[in-house]
Amino acid sequence: MAHQELKRDLKNRHVQLIAIGGTIGTGLFLGSGKAIQLAGPSILLAYLIVGMAVFFVMRALGELLLSNSGYQSFTDFAADYIGPWAGFVTGWTYWFCWIMVAMADIIAVGLYVQYWLDIPQWIPALICLIILLGLNLLTVKLFGELEFWFAIIKVITILALIAIGIILLVIGFQTDTGTVSVKNLWEHGGIFPNGVSGFLLAFQMVVFAYVGVELVGVSAAETANPQKNIPSAINKIPMRILFFYVGALFIILTINPWDQLNASSSPFVQVFSLVGIPVAAGIINFVVLTSAASACNSGLFSTSRILYNLSSIKQGPARLARLNKNHVPSNALLTSAVVVSIGALLSYLLPEQAFSIVTTISAICFIWVWGIILISHIRYTKLRPDLHEKSTFKAPFTPFINYVVLALFAFILIIMLFAEATRLSVMLTPLWFALLFLLYFFRRNKKKA
DSSP states (O other): OGGGSOOOOBOHHHHHHHHHHHHSSHHHHTHHHHHHHHHGGGHHHHHHHHHHHHHHHHHHHHHHHHTOTTOOSHHHHHHHHTOHHHHHHHHHHHHHHHHHHHHHHHHHHHHHHTTTOOSOTHHHHHHHHHHHHHHHHHOHHHHHHHHHHHHHHHHHHHHHHHHHHHHHHHHTOEETTEEOOGGGGTTTTOSSTTHHHHHHHTHHHHHHHHTTTTHHHHGGGGBSOHHHHHHHHHHTHHHHIIIIIIIHHHHHHHHSOGGGSOTTSOHHHHHHHHTTOTTHHHHHHHHHHHHHHHHHHHHHHHHHHHHHHHHHTTSSOGGGGOOOTTSOOHHHHHHHHHHHTTHHHHHHHOTTTHHHHHHHHHHHHHHHHHHHHHHHHHHHHHHOHHHHHTOTTOOTTTTHHHHHHHHHHHHHHHHHHHSHHHHHHHHHHHHHHHHHHHHHHHHHHHHHO
16 A cells, blocks of 8 residues: 555655765774874775775675665565575664664763753764654655755865865975975875784774765665666765775875874874864864764664565564655654664663774674675576666676685774774674574464464
8 A cells, every 4th residue: 555655755866875975984084093093094995995895795785686666675685585584583683783873872972962051972973863754754855855954064074174285285385294295195104004914904994984885875765866866976985985985095195194194083183183173173064063963863764664675575664664644664764763772771881892893893784784685686697687687877897806806894893803992893793693593483483383
């Protein structure tokens, strides 16, 4: 029935900005500081490598989604091409991914507001969550509008940074740390100042920086013209990666040598302050605040749609598959919001470790999701060569590139297992998958009985 269908109210500009919003978040504005300290200037290469891998994942995702108009998310084709267990485990894992990301971001909102107001951080965090929940309950179009303006703020900030950086490079501007110059990339210990090990250890935070890019796929069910809008959004990802990530970090490293940056604060704030803009800290704090709110907004959107989709195919409670009068899965949205609110408790219990633990577990789970997309695409090319051959959005270099990217993801997981900061999270995360497999087999056996 019409009232039980998600409404296709997202326009092309919404999808384009959801794609930008998904790839520009706290991973870039905050996490890049830690990554730079580990890798030095070679962080640019790390962003390029992971960015290329993510692009091939997105091309595989795009082809699969457009191969069947009935696909609303990657859980649908995972169930078709790998098995029902893959749809179940991946769907709930994706929900878990975004719940943790949203928790981290809602905690961050509370911290950022403390820059201006001396109040307990849980208060602004909870207020922000309630506001985002209320807006998301109205219409999907309003979600698109929110992300559109959140993304505009991020884009303007990065454009300003790059424009100012180019001017400073041309005139050879003098700062407290020296001259703004491309030479800063190699004159402070070389491109790999901490060796290959430092370069490899930075991959965890780089992977986290890209989480959310697959939101283009999650929003497919509510896109007005998926055959046009999804390919358009996916094909623009490489240029966005080059410009917003590599370009911004390149400028930062030419203005301020990598060894002069503080890993615990945003390199964007430090650079704007360094070039003598007195209100820089306040401006960038506002940008990071909206970035965190944007990520939480995306988290509420994606988790509610995943819950709706899982419940629609009877892999979750039936009540979560109900839509309100605005065609929004309100019960699923409320459930996700309640779980995200636990983030305030986490910020109280683990104020120092919470962000690192959450981002690592999130990165591992996103690698699972991206891996499932690639494996589904391999199976699709083997089982449905007819669809693959006539596809209007055929993924390039398949299936060879799928295996290459899967090997890269496996290598990153091994690196995270050997790194002290991420080892515990890598060892704990399998418990989540064990729980899901047990639930899946319990539900399956119960149905047979």
